[in-house]
Each structure stands twice: as C-alpha cells, then as structure tokens.
Amino acid sequence: MMRKAIVIGVLSVSVFAGVYTRADRVKDMQTMAQAMNDIESGFFFNDKQKVIKGALKLSDTIRHVRPPLEDKEEKNPMMRYMNEKVKFSNKIVKKIDRKAETIIERFQDGDVSEALQAYKKIMSSCMECHAKIRKW
Numbered sequence: 001m002m003r004k005a006i007v008i009g010v011l012s013v014s015v016f017a018g019v020y021t022r023a024d025r026v027k028d029m030q031t032m033a034q035a036m037n038d039i040e041s042g043f044f045f046n047d048k049q050k051v052i053k054g055a056l057k058l059s060d061t062i063r064h065v066r067p068p069l070e071d072k073e074e075k076n077p078m079m080r081y082m083n084e085k086v087k088f089s090n091k092i093v094k095k096i097d098r099k100a101e102t103i104i105e106r107f108q109d110g111d112v113s114e115a116l117q118a119y120k121k122i123m124s125s126c127m128e129c130h131a132k133i134r135k136w
C-alpha cells in the first residue's frame with residue numbers, strides 16, 4: 001500500500017515536471033537552428049509558407065527548452081523555481097516565442113522589415129543565452 005503510493009507520487013512528479021534531458025535539449029537546439037534557416041531562406045525567396053512554417057517550428061520547439069533534468073535536480077524542488085537558470089531560461093524562451101509570433105504576423109501583413117527585426121532579435125536572444133549558459 002505504502003509502496004504503491006510512493007510509486008504513484010514519483011510518476012506524477014515526473015509527468016508534471018516533464019523529463020527533459022541534455023540530449024533532448026541538443027536535439028531541440030538543432031531543430032531551432034533548422035527553423036531559423038527556413039525563416040531566413042523564406043525571407044530571401046519571399047516564400048510566405050516557408051517563413052510561417054519555420055516560425056511555427058521555432059515556437060513549438062522553444063517552448064520545450066529549459067535546463068535539463070540534471071541541472072534542475074541539483075537543488076531541492078522548492079529551490080528549483082528560484083534557480084537562476086530556470087528563471088533566465090523561462091524569460092528568454094518567452095521572448096523568442098513572442099518574436100516568432102511577430103514574424104508570422106508581420107510577414108503576413110507584408111511588413112518584411114518588421115519581420116526581419118523580430119528575426120534579428122531572436123538571433124540575439126539565442127546568442128545571449130549561449131553566452132550566458134552554454135557552459136552551465
């Protein structure tokens with residue numbers, strides 16, 4: 001009885017938190033690099049579908065990005081949310097997600113220059129995170 005309760009407890013915690021490993025993150029990073037290439041070539045070829053597809057892929061993927069499980073577990077669960085890495089990641093993830101939306105909206109409106117601005121901001125956010133936490 002006791003054991004069953006513990007197993008259920010552990011399962012629900014891992015489902016809730018989502019098990020995100022370093023390997024998952026590397027895979028997401030590669031997907032995002034591809035998405036950025038698609039957006040860029042969509043700009044060059046004025047291919048709306050390609051821009052939108054790339055931005056949606058980017059948005060889908062960036063939402064998963066967080067410090068991997070190994071990093072999160074170095075502190076107890078309450079401290080985890082105070083963890084600087086988690087806070088920093090969440091902030092930058094939200095920013096990239098918002099800008100991906102801007103790309104879609106602006107490009108659809110024919111405002112290429114605003115779409116390009118948003119693309120550049122995403123690019124700097126990628127690099128900002130890399131400069132700060134790539135070695136974490």
Ligand code: HEC
Nearest residue numbers: 022025026029030032033036089092125126129130133134
């Ligand atoms: C929240 C922080 C963060 C953000 C935001 C971020 N990255 Fe990364 N990125 C990392 C970390 C950390 C690594 C090192 C991966 C590892 O070894 O775990 C990495 C590695 C990579 C790699 C190399 C993957 C490999 O095969 O080794 C690529 C490519 C990459 N990022 C692309 C991007 C792109 C494109 C963006 C923006 C759309 C982006 N990253 C945004 C943290 C971030």
